Amino acid sequence: MNAPAARHFSPEDIAAAKAWPFEEARKLEARLKRLGRDRNPDDVVIFETGYGPSGPPHIGTFGEVARTTMVRRAFELMTGRKTRLISFSDDMDGMRKVPPHLPNQEMLGRYLQKPLTTVPDPWGSHQSFAHHNNAKLRAFLDQFGFDYEFMSATEQYKSGKFDATLVRVLERYDALMEIMLPTLGDERKETYSPILPISPKTGRVLYVPLLERDAAKGEIVFEDEDGEKIRMPVTGGAAKLQWKADWAGRWLALGVDYEMAGEDLTESVRLSNRIVKVLGGEPPAGFNFQLFVDEDGKKISKTKGNGISIEQWLTYASPESLSLFMFLNPKAAKKLYFDVIPKTLDEYWQHVEKYPSQEGAKALDNPAWHIHEGNPPAAATPVSFAMLLTLVNAVGGEPDVLKGFIRKYRPGASPEELAAADALTQYAARYFRDFIEPKRQYRQPTDQERAALTALAARLREIGDEAGEDEYHTATFDTGKAHGYEKNLRDWFAVIYEIVFGQAEGPRMGPFTKIYGAGATAKLIEDALAR
């Protein structure tokens, strides 16, 4: 990534920037001002994203971190303040059910309701199931170069970081229950507690009512699974907060200033906002982004397997293109299906290409600025992915052949541009392998066609590999003319494409032969005739 030095922007430029990360940054700035935090500019501003370690990181995880980072960088540019991004793993949550498709199902079944950090790793490579997934999360985020600090709920609870907040919840118990109870079903109303003790006997996270509370001592009394009444402190990891209260408590304990969440959590955010106020804190700034939907506008669900996965996206396009997808209108439900990938990839490069010619707020509104955290690359690809797909359609997915074409068509391209284009060839090659090759249909030649193609192959061999592309092209035409196509050369080419390439259309034969090699092209033809 030979990105140029970050460009300088004036306060006027920044004030005029309208891209949504700047709007969000302004909301955050207003929040800090409201709290008087603008008077302590050395105060570090905290951004947070959440992660549930009962499963691997996925495209939503990427989206949340990518988008939060976009707001973070916009905020830094706007205020010059220091920031941190915490990636918080809810690894103390009880395992509600055994995730399907995992090894050691029976073993996992014995650990239901226990904190994920105490469930053994079903793959046996890490300290616990949660540790395994936490490691996956970190590798996942590192792979994209995100700047973040990983934080484990278990470690935080055990370290005492949440102690004051837990005690605070006991102190404000009634006010908190007043918020929560109306939102609960009748059955849950009876047993609800914002604090979940962890059974000292079984290690399970208990969803039981609190029989007694002593805020002064920081203690609670509850009934353990065997019916015994237990009195114990809430601090030091002996208990944890339940969802919503947990979120609110975390904001308070960690001083979170900004966190976004999916639209499905709109109500949870509202409630958690009320709770954090009751606890004496202030809700973070943020907004609810829309979920992704599939081609038919249906919600993407992992079990249904509709939509596409992050692995699929990265098979056919770059991480930067996925970032662009995340940048685009996060408040509208985005259709996430295969067809958007090539298009998004090309749009990404168009934005990169445009960036150097843009100034001030225009540049700040360019998605490339946000995708690259203020430092878009200087060089863009000189050939579009769409064009490469066309080429791949014609000449197959050989990266070296594709690279040859790129150099042929863009003789003036700089090394940086060529590098950008070359990176696209691997995606094009996979696209070819998965979507084009399986659909190829090679037509059988007629006797006349066979004679013409045989003659063409012989002629190409005769010319050899050292001739110019014009000579190959002329030879192709001459052969066609000599075999009855002088009046309709278009048909001659159709013959070549349908029989040799298995496609209705194909490459310009002269340049193709030059790049692919006359002998190799001849062999291609002969192989087709032998099919």
Added chain:
RNA sequence: GGGCCCGUAGCUCAGCGGUAGAGCAUCUGACUUUUAAUCAGAGGGUCGAUGGUUCGAUCCCAUCCGGGCUCACCA
């Protein structure tokens, strides 16, 4: 049904009070040794609908229509 969000050219989106924009796609022309590419140009929108505020609304307000999420438990 209540709440929240979205609805601007075929597609993806920008514009957010002053007689509609971009990219891609489409079409036309140039080149013609096909296709692609390249260059030049064009078409395409009653800005979801209807009312209201305003000298003036895509932009503000109301209602409606369409789509998404959410309203037992869990996170």
